[in-house]
Amino acid sequence: MNAGNRTTEETEIRRVIEDRVAALHARDVDRLLRHYAPDFLSFDVVTPLQRSGLEDVRTRAEEWFGGFDGPIGCEIRDLSIAAGDGVAFCHSLNRVHGKTRDGATINMWVRATVGLRKQGGAWLITHDHTSVPFDVKSGQARIDLEP
Amino acid sequence: MNAGNRTTEETEIRRVIEDRVAALHARDVDRLLRHYAPDFLSFDVVTPLQRSGLEDVRTRAEEWFGGFDGPIGCEIRDLSIAAGDGVAFCHSLNRVHGKTRDGATINMWVRATVGLRKQGGAWLITHDHTSVPFDVKSGQARIDLEP
Numbered sequence: 001m002n003a004g005n006r007t008t009e010e011t012e013i014r015r016v017i018e019d020r021v022a023a024l025h026a027r028d029v030d031r032l033l034r035h036y037a038p039d040f041l042s043f044d045v046v047t048p049l050q051r052s053g054l055e056d057v058r059t060r061a062e063e064w065f066g067g068f069d070g071p072i073g074c075e076i077r078d079l080s081i082a083a084g085d086g087v088a089f090c091h092s093l094n095r096v097h098g099k100t101r102d103g104a105t106i107n108m109w110v111r112a113t114v115g116l117r118k119q120g121g122a123w124l125i126t127h128d129h130t131s132v133p134f135d136v137k138s139g140q141a142r143i144d145l146e147p
Numbered sequence: 148m149n150a151g152n153r154t155t156e157e158t159e160i161r162r163v164i165e166d167r168v169a170a171l172h173a174r175d176v177d178r179l180l181r182h183y184a185p186d187f188l189s190f191d192v193v194t195p196l197q198r199s200g201l202e203d204v205r206t207r208a209e210e211w212f213g214g215f216d217g218p219i220g221c222e223i224r225d226l227s228i229a230a231g232d233g234v235a236f237c238h239s240l241n242r243v244h245g246k247t248r249d250g251a252t253i254n255m256w257v258r259a260t261v262g263l264r265k266q267g268g269a270w271l272i273t274h275d276h277t278s279v280p281f282d283v284k285s286g287q288a289r290i291d292l293e294p
Contacts, residue, residue, distance in 0.1 A: 001232050043238070045280060045281070046280050046282070049240065049258065049280060049292045080188070080274075083234060084233045084234025085148050085231045086231045086232075087230060089236040091262070091276065093196065111190035111197065111276060113260050113274065115236040115238070115262075117229060126229065127236070129238065129276045129278070131190065131279075131280070132196075133195065133196060134288030134290075135194055136194075139287050139290070140286050141281030141288045143286070145195070147196055147197070
């Protein structure tokens with residue numbers, strides 16, 4: 001793949017990541033799901049160990065969106081994209097923030113890695129991995145870290 | 148990329164993942180480091196939020212290997228590899244097990260995602276993301292989950 005094609009692919013992938021942020025902000029499950037492949041596998045920040053398939057993404061997104069009062073903010077930092085011929089991955093640090101229905105404020109940085117494949121002319125997410133690290137001594141997930 | 152080339156690339160990447168397991172078993176830091184690119188970025192299972200560069204990988208590996216008494220076991224399950232032209236990613240569930248110097252037994256399943264680029268004819272790891280999910284109610288990292 002030449003440098004020009006690579007730039008084009010990276011631009012397309014950046015648009016996928018940005019549209020996912022817009023879908024979160026609007027809490028729009030259908031808009032979110034457009035970016036996922038049917039055989040999608042997720043390693044999410046909270047239990048369980050893994051989730052797979054579009055129906056599972058939908059269920060999780062509906063639950064999660066439903067817990068928020070108002071938009072869900074997502075600020076993406078240090079996005080790095082590696083795009084090849086039909087396969088790409090990217091990683092970033094994402095600050096997720098908003099207010100929950102029970103009045104709590106969510107404001108946490110998560111590590112995000114996304115794997116994509118080009119299928120039918122469009123980049124689709126086949127895998128994502130979102131997490132926070134834990135503290136060895138306490139066993140607590142560190143949702144208070146900042147980059 | 149045709150199917151034959153793709154199979155060849157996947158075989159090479161599988162060898163990288165398997166040799167990394169062998170390096171863990173032998174607690175051989177130099178053997179481990181051969182598989183990482185200089186600009187490597189790590190999202191590790193424990194704090195901090197991120198680590199970057201080979202020296203940081205070396206320091207972390209030496210600390211981690213030094214805490215074990217005997218070999219570190221790593222069983223890889225459900226390894227899925229997506230290989231393109233010069234860019235690849237894979238994900239798996241890994242059971243890490245062994246005995247620590249202070250007599251504790253480690254036995255935990257982690258989610259592992261690895262991003263690679265082909266550089267100078269060899270697949271090198273430019274990114275890895277290893278984690279466990281946390282429990283929303285307790286805030287505890289769930290190191291006791293099994294697939």
